[in-house]
Amino acid sequence: MDRFKAWVVEKTETGQALTFRDFDAADLMDGDVTVRVTHSTVNYKDGLAMTGRSPVVRRFPMIPGIDFSGVVEASDHPNYAPGDAVILTGWGVGETHLGAYAERARVKGDWLVPLPEGLDAADAMAIGTAGYTAMLCLMALEHHGARPGDGPALVTGASGGVGSVAVALLARAGWQVIASTGRAGEEDYLRGLGATEILDRAELSSPGKPLAKERWAVAVDAVGSVTLANVLAGTKADGAVAACGLAQGMDLPTSVAPFILRGVSLLGINSVTTPLPKRRAAWARLASDLDRTALAAMTTTVPLAEVDRLAERILSGGVRGRTVVTVP
Missing domain, CATH: 3.90.180.10 (Medium-chain alcohol dehydrogenases, catalytic domain)
Structure with missing residues (x-):
């Protein structure tokens, strides 16, 4: 043609x-x-x-x-x-x-x-960049040494593309998932993907303290800005946050407190130019680990x-x- x-x-x-x-x-x-x-x-x-x-x-x-x-x-x-x-x-x-x-x-x-074997072309794009990014986040948290027994996992922007797949992947991997969303009507949807707790995004989207109560061991953040600052502030000692998005903004109005007083790690996720071996490993994991019923939902x-x-x-x-x- x-x-x-x-x-x-x-x-x-x-x-x-x-x-x-x-x-x-x-x-x-x-x-x-x-x-x-x-x-x-x-x-x-x-x-x-x-x-x-x-x-x-x-x-x-x-x-x-x-x-x-x-x-x-x-x-x-x-x-x-x-x-x-x-x-x-x-x-x-x-x-x-x-x-x-x-x-x-x-x-x-x-x-x-x-x-990958086990995926068709439609499944691959149901996953797409968003789902692939969510898998890179999970792999980064695992590489950091985080395990489900450490405590809950928070997902921000949970009803969006990255968030939805992250909730499903973390739940399938054994994590207790806290899903943060601003859409009150999405609770049943998120619980269907595996979330055990729903957090109103308003609790994270306004400026907070440099350190807050320790609530989650790890997090996947697709929002950035003030939300990411509050996510860091609420992360448990020696926890980790995988940051992959900027829906709220590119700024990060935080302090060094979570890093030097609790040893929290901020893991940056680059899904654009990921080296081929890691890229292929992520897609292989998606083919084997992502629940197809959750993907269809x-x-x-x-x-x-x-x-x-x-x-x-x-x-x-x-x-x-x-x-x-x-x-x-």
Whole structure:
């Protein structure tokens, strides 16, 4: 196919515009693997890219969409051949390299991961960047030495994409999970994923003390800013917090108190340029450890032509769990 359907972000005099139109394959960027995209997903960063609310897009025109699953159509890479099922997350796709909201993508083979045994393409994008990030958080906490017997695990932004998968993964691994959310109506949903306690996000979203009562042994934080500061303040001695998001903000108004008085560790999670061995290990863990019933409970589906209507909703916290985008 020389032309295919794609969402395209183009620069305008007043900012940017998003259109669903035909795109010429000759205008795809350099790469040694061409993939027929079958599924993508909707992440917070995709919402920013589609709306222009933050300068996520750094090249115009840009096809947004930071992750996809699909089938290799052509390859000059030694590890991939036509017909191979693959996954891509990160590497600037949808930001500096033409992305996933299209019927075709051309990328570097070194960015790809083979679809693990036990997952199909739809499952892979039900997990997507958000679920993959949640697994990296769990792996970082385990590498730190944290174990379920140490105490509860807190998850902030629990009804969002990263949070939903983190709740399910931690519960499956044996942790008592405290799920923090601002959506009062999501208690049944979160308990269904494995949460044993629901915490109103209002308890964490306003400035607090440098040190608070020790309440959780570990945490997965996708919110940042004041929330992350309060999470650190409430973490038990020698506990750890995996930080992977900035829904509330990029700032961190905290003090050294949790670090030098309780020995709390702050573990940064980079899901964009993760080295391939860790990337493949995370996907293998997701294929084996993530409960499929929980995954199905947190997943909805939209066709590619309608993905734009979710951009503002995900930024305002109106999207629950995971959304799979089906590509014709």
